[in-house]
Amino acid sequence: MANTKGKSEKATRTKSRKRISTTESSTPPVSIRKTHRKTRSSTSFVDPHLAEKIDKLLACGVGNDVNLPQLVVVGQQSSGKSSVLEGLTSLPFPRDSGLCTRFATQITFRRDVISSVNASITPGKNTSPEHQAKVKAWSREMAEFDTDIFAQVMAEANEIMGVGPHADGHQSAFSKDVFNLVITGPEEGHFSVIDVPGRFKRTETGVTTKDDIAMVEEMVYGYMKNPRTIMLVVVPCNTDIATQDIIEKAEEVDPLGQRTLGILTKPDLIDRGAESAIVDIMEGRKHQLALGWHLLRNPGQADLLRKDGSRSRSSEESIFFETKSPWNLLGSDKVGVESLLIRLQDLLEGHLQREFPKVKQDIRQKLTNVENQLQSLGPKRQTLMEQTHYLSQTATTYRDIAEAARSGHYAQNALLQDERLRLATIVVSRSDIFAKDMGTFGQAFSFNKDEAEGDTEDDQDPYRPTHSSGPALRPPGVIREQARMANVSPPIEEQYFSRSIDTPLEIADLVSPPMVLNDDDLEQDDAWVSKLWHSTRGYEMGTFQSHLIGDMMQRQAKKWRIISMGYVSDIICAVHHFITSVLTSLVVGERSRSALQSLLMESLKVYYANAFRQTDYLVDMDLKGPPVTHDPAFSSHLETLRQARVREQVAGKAMRDSNNQMVVRLQDLSGIRHISNEQHTIREIHDVLRAYYTVALTRFVDGIRRHVIDHILIVGPESPLKLFSPLFVSSLMPAQVQRIGDEEPKIRVRRQALEQQIQRLAEGKRILQ
Template sequence: MTLKQDTTSITTSISNPTLLAKVDQLRDLNIGQHVPLPQLVVVGDQSSGKSSLLESLSGVPFPKDQNLCTRHATQITSRRDKDECVHVRIIPGPRASEDHKKQVEAFQTKVSSASEFRDKFVDILKKANEKMGLRTDLSSGHGGAIFSEDVLKIEVHGPREDYLTIIDVPGIFRTTVHGTTKDDMVMVKNLVKRYIRDDRTIILAVLPSNVDIATQEILELAEEYDKNGKRTLGVLTKPDLVMEPTMRASVCDLVMGQKRPLTLGYFLVQNRSSDDGVKTVSELDQGLRIQPWSDLPKDRVGILALKEQLQSLLLDITRREFPKLVQDVASQIRQCTVELNKLGPSRQDEREQRSFLSRMAGIFQDRARAGLAADYNAHSSFNQTDLRLITHVVNLTDVFNADFQRLAHSRHFSSLEESQPLESPEPSDAGDRSESQSGLSVDTLRVLLEESGVDKISPKEQMELAEILVLPKDIPMPNEGFTDWIKEVYLQFRGLELGTFNPNLLSVAFTEQSRKWGDMTRIYMSRIIVTVHRFIAATLRSICPEEPTRIQLWAEILEGLLDCYRKAMAQADMLIQVQQRKQPYTLNRQFAADLSKSRGHRITALLRPKAKEDRRFAEPQYMVNLDDIAEAAEGKHNTELLQEEIHDILHAYYNLALDRYIDNIFQLAVDHSLLHGPDSPLKVFTQDWVLNLEARQLEDIAGETISEKKRRSRLSKKITDLHNALKILKSRDSY
């Protein structure tokens, strides 16, 4: 037997079904998994009368066959329309695979009348269960799952339908029967929790009147998410099975709010039993006009009263939550867009990957140019210390120059100034009190460099640059006794020269005097290399926040960087060898001028004892007899004269070579090899380099991981769905 639809129309109809229709459209898009939707959800234990209640409210004749009991959520929507028809389809669950989505979304059934639908519903339900992959026979231990997260949507249209949407979920059970397992028990409970946890859900807790309410787990579950009972409505079923007066009184106490009160209260309804004949909703409600049910408030008894209340609740919560729903959807779009932007541009294929890396390489080169030009306003990232490239290089070079002038010679040269004795060593701390080329105190620059941590090599840098770097070490102060040392060298290299000396002596002496140049230069070069290396790493961190991509890119360019550093070090080594191993020679006219000046100082020193002051002038003037000039050097031995000549030549050449060497080290080994030249490490990561990468390399560097691809796909799909939802919510179209 089938249930006849009641022809009595509920007097209170929905005055504005548009909002409710929009919410149903959002539910069709599965927006509920992202944003809570206003909804009525029917929950209860198995055998609580849930299916009968739904049948009474909607006219949908749920079968009593155990194999076809509620094993998935069912959304029943009634819509007033001039034409009568019923649409049935499946909304895939939130965790459904793409293949499963295609399979269940292909299920579409439409019947032209409610009566035809009642006749075909059992067959439709069986086919829907098959599409969901559910087991057809619960008693068999195989053949598919017992429960599904998919939603069966039944949409009933007709001229006498009132707008109402109710969602039914599987009943909670405590024992494993009919092929169910403990995992099924947990799944069903979690499914119920997922539907009732949101504040926009009205919970219809179905409770048999003939069972002690204290034993009903569904109320405890509802209290877990609705602690104050503000959105839980109790529906008491099966009053015809309550025989004892005390039990009937207990039911009346619930309806009257005198026992376990709920803000939305309790309703008492009579549903059709399995052995009833054809009964309308009105006929079922008539059965409640007996004592003690007839003494209860009329608006709390019967299907018609409950249905009217549900319509009102659904509309009220939808109206109240609608503005916030629009805000939530818009907020979700913004959040998802931020997350998607963090993933960067899509890199699904070779073209996208090459484009992605090319753009990054272009940005890198822009930052490199800005770092070399000290254009630190080019981007906010230049606030990082490691990105102030040229400033660190200049400061390091100024300190290197000051240290080189102070410490690079093995022995102090003798001072030949008139006002000083013949041999007066330079103060050992002269460099500390000196100024750099920029006019800044060298001590100030040392503090700046120490704060930048240029000598604090990290374990990662040590591992990457171990074969290249020369770690800092103490450089000894120059020794004294240059004259005695020159004498010793001269005696070791004397030959049969007449009035002159072995030219190889100058080469040996210069090599000894400049023997610290190599160590000091390699330490300086190492500091510059660390500075450049850190700049490149910091720049990549600022333009490529995705660590996996950055790690792969770094691995690809690292060997190229190391090769550039090796070449720069090799350039410095070549300059060291050129200075130390070649015969001293120069065409610079400054050499002759400095040598002449030294000779003049020596002659002046010899003539000073014989000079006589001429008092005819205001300023002191000294007169020398011409004959004294010829006799001035007569008292010196030829060896002493040659040693003085060697000293003066070496001194003049050393000063000239030192300045030339410092310039060459900076210009050729630093500026050309490490900063601006074609083989600079700053030019390893360029757009041309990207263009020459093979497909495999592109995939290794820029290709998205499986998890990233899934995340991008999920975010893109979510944003699309949310945008569609926002269009629906903001649409002015009437339903």
Template sequence: MNERKQPGLANQTLLNKIDKLRELNVGSIELPQLVVVGDQSSGKSSVLESLTGFSFPQAPGLCTRYATQISCRRDSERSVSVSIIPCPGTDAAVADRQRSFTRTLTDLTNEHLVKIIGDANCAMGIKMTPDHADPNLTAFSQHILKIEMNGPEQEHFTVIDVPGIFRVPSPPLTTESDVALVRNMVESYMQNSRTIILAVLPSNVDISTQEILQMAERADPDGLRTMGVLTKPDLVTEKATRDVVKDLIAGKRNKLRLGYSIVKNRSADDQNSGVSERLAQETTFFSKSVWKETANTGRCGIGSLKTRLSDLLLTITKREFPNVKSDIVRRLEQCRGELVGIGPSRTELSSQRVYLGQLGSKFQKITQSALNGYYYGEKVFEQDTTLRLITNITKMNEAFANEVWKKGHKRHMSALADDGGETSYELAKHDTTLETIEERKCKYLELQDIVEEEDYRCSEAKPCDEDPIASHIEQIYQDNRGPELGTFNGSILAIAFKEQSEKWEPLVLAHVSRSITAVHHYISSILAHICPDRRVLDQLWDTLLTDKLQTAYKRAMDQARFVLSIERDGMPSTYNHYFNSEVQTKRLDRLTKEMEKISVTCYTDSYSKESKIQAVPFNSIKSLVEDKDNMQQIREDILDVLASYYKVARKRFVDTICRQVIGHFLLDGKESPLRVFSTELVNGLDDEVLEAIAGEDEETRQRRKRLEAEVKSLEEAVKLLRG
């Protein structure tokens, strides 16, 4: 016997927990439930009365202005309790006042219920009659009236009744906005994926045209959780209509997986019969020959309907209970996170300074991780890879170095063909999530006058045969030569180098612009991440950060232009020993190529392959010099020096841009934009600026209250679920 009872007790405990969760105002969590929906005058109240044994009062304006949760519980003592469950988001004071509304009786007559529900309407601010002139009263409410009935004859059963939808208002009691409000209320219950929709429909109407079914289909397109309940079969007089009803009950002509059931309402003039009498009348009605075949389907009568609904409620509750627990824990973590983001109450200047100081400290902590490449432990780096700052900047620097090497020279120099073993960086696959300069300029208008107008796309230098550099160098020499004999002055090299490096300026300015937009995107995103309060974030940008960041970005762009000026506008200069080595190497390479042209094959020992060598006749060496005119010699010397100096200057220049302009002025320097927002900056703010940025407005205070209330409810829900 005990083994058979245990599952029933466990099921009752499970259903009780779901009802308690609803009382705890965890409205953001979808709960398993049965919801009865239908048009006004569809027989919905009669169905509920038969299901619960609860007699709805007949006074007008009662029990139809809000959702009503009716719970039946088996208990040795008979009792009825009525209370109000405030809707989520209700002001704390109003919610406390509504929760204080409770009525408990041992027995409930219609007269008692009329009085209790009238009191509940007043507590919810419901306009009960057209002559109520108080503008604060409403015709409908989002709160829930809970009626719990206990008794030895009761079985565990909970159902929610929502107001019947209507299309025509009845001023001044209801208005057009009330029509929409009720429809939205009904739809919100139906949209809950854990709701069994009990759609009540009169049998004597065309089912296919019923709007309540269309609403149910929108909420439950596959018909997996909608059950149709047909009422008023005694009003069906035509055989064709009766056949349609029978087909629906038999599972034909419908898309509802849960099918249809049919019940007989008590007649409109029957106000005195009890529940048992009405059940007997229903049994008699369906035993008639015209309905007898349908009665055998097990879908006729309130008894079979109640059994099916009890099983459905228990099934969906068991299935969804683990998901409900997960949703509650997840929502609790989310609310706690939002509360942390809002921070403590900030009515005092000291609390405002602490709040901003904590934001500054958190920003610097995350930024230090971003600069060191320590992304583990910070979820923001997993959620958005464009915020992995040092990784992205390093990739950009490598791409910049490659582009300057491969495309940065205006003309190809044959002397550059030997790269001395130099190789380009192996670039990672392009991150398509990174925005272009143009995209980020549109996103961040504060960069408009700082970064370049557009990304610079560097083109390849023309092939040597299309634009021979030797002829060009000769022209430069002829146009700028002085009285030197057998040599050239320094201005010729300066002119040739400046022209050869003219692509450096757009390449550098585009690279620094891209780096600035990447840094700015990082700062903006991290601040939004650590400061979810939009008003504080906007004030932080507008009042404190924008001007300072713009100054830091301009400083970086100015430094880039300064480095460009030093490299390209002054006289070429270097103290790098590599320069002289490069010049000598290129001269040797040139001489070697010429000697290869006049070399002959010699054998040092009996014409063996092992003794075969290439040798240059001594007399032929003189021709390498004597046959070369002065212009050719100078042209070759200029080209060797230019190629050697360009290579040395390019490497120096790329390192300077990446280390000074990007590394120091944008990332690591004391005046870097990444160091602008810090605790030191916050500590130096005067009281007026501090209040303007971190002062708390009424909306934030209310949001904190709502979150605190929700956290409290969710914490109680977690305790309930673990109990």
């Protein structure tokens, strides 16, 4: 009954069938509108609106960027895959003795008032720009469409894609490009299916290689792993299903089987007695899939040679499944192309409805992500004008970041969230350590501890030299390691390390290496003053020579150079790290960064050397020059020390008066033990030197901080932080601008790929609006 109805419908459709072609061919052209499609001319496989949008997304290459819902036919070679595709599309696929499917083929049917057949090629992902331009320029619009014309068009596509032998002797058996065939007509339903090359395990001499096997495997797997792909997995009945690893691949990417529909082919070729195994699969007793299995009979060679059209594939298939046992016992909804199309209609409808909103969201997110990637490459810089503009903009941005880092306005740029780039904080913190280190370790000999205890709290200076039992700064492990590499003594608690900031390798030969200072050689009394005075005394009576304080100052402050050089070296390292880190973030491309830093380095070396030169100058002023000061604090300190000695002498004669104040009677002063002229001179030298050292220390610490650190290295007009600027860029020669600003080849390629990706995604976004 069903068969009679099918024949009646076919006769009706045949009368009204129109050909697309208007020319004759040796083989009668095959109409694009096939019987099984016309039976559903009043309906569509899926929502035409959604299907058309997905087809357009695939056509413009968005499938390279986001996962799109698609129907893909996969299987081993010789599994009957091409025959399944013919059954779904009713297209006259060419057949030859070689490999038929050498690239992915997307066949799209669209309902339109105009009938047409158009062929085009979508370039594969990551192919060269030249190849992409070549394949995009190729297209064919066919007035008629039969096996010969299809074969001719496929041969052209092979040549355009580069499939086949090359002039250099190289053979390409497969291509990553996608061949698109779009068929429109008033009676076409909205349907799209993708055919991919059949998987194979053995090479064919002169035709395929192991690389081809890997390429096909990657291509097929790429389609299968798309979570929005519905897979028609084709397996021939006349093979052991358990040995078909295409099933294993499908289970790997779709473990729940929710998007895998198994297609069994060639039931007419199965060995007698093996039918029960296929029936078990069809009935769900073996190799279960959530979407189930479907059984098709491929046309035999006799069917392919029959040209009188007396029987259609559908008719032959219907007769087979109605008359042959045990296939006639299977449900009609599980056998034949006609019922397969009905199953696919329901399957695709629900699939597109679920996935379409996700596709829109993915395209928006992907477009934003790719635009950010393109932005991270900076502006295009392929001409001298573009390169100059790019460098000027980069210099302006760098200048703003450097100013924010110097002023402590870290919220102005995200880079400054890195604590190692917070220059203001680093300078202040390291300067505090420097001041404390100078007070603790700067003196070669300790001043008399007893007199120090006589000072009042108000008289104490923040940098007043006092002996300490431990260092003011405990160096980090990396500094200890640097000290070990510099062949200094193993670090111990009583040692001071002159460095506390890591040294960039490129300036390691410019800065002071880590050095260790001990404080265990400090003498606790004024014996050292006595020794120095006795070794330099002359004919003076009850006094000392003026140059003696200068000589003693040189010995007492001999550690200042090491400590200050370590301090300046640390700040230089911090500044250099800042410059290189910010430029690394702003300048795109290793070659450009290297060229710019190499050009800057020559000037930076001069700036750094100037900082050390000025540090030496300030040290020499105090150590080699005469001791001179106009600071009132000198007199104040000296008077305090002298009063302390007087208080020490009369302390034993003191008593309390009626007001509970400590007083000394005048008559008791005559009982104070007098000291010799020599002792008096030594004490006077001690107190003068101590008062002067205290004033000089404060002056020196402030001088190093203000003159060297702040003015020369951080905020002054010749600060290395100000070297890279728009003015610096304007002074460059054109060759220098090109060497620094030109894009690296890999960046150009990356930029072009991102621009093409943005173009595709933007078009996809427009399609989905």
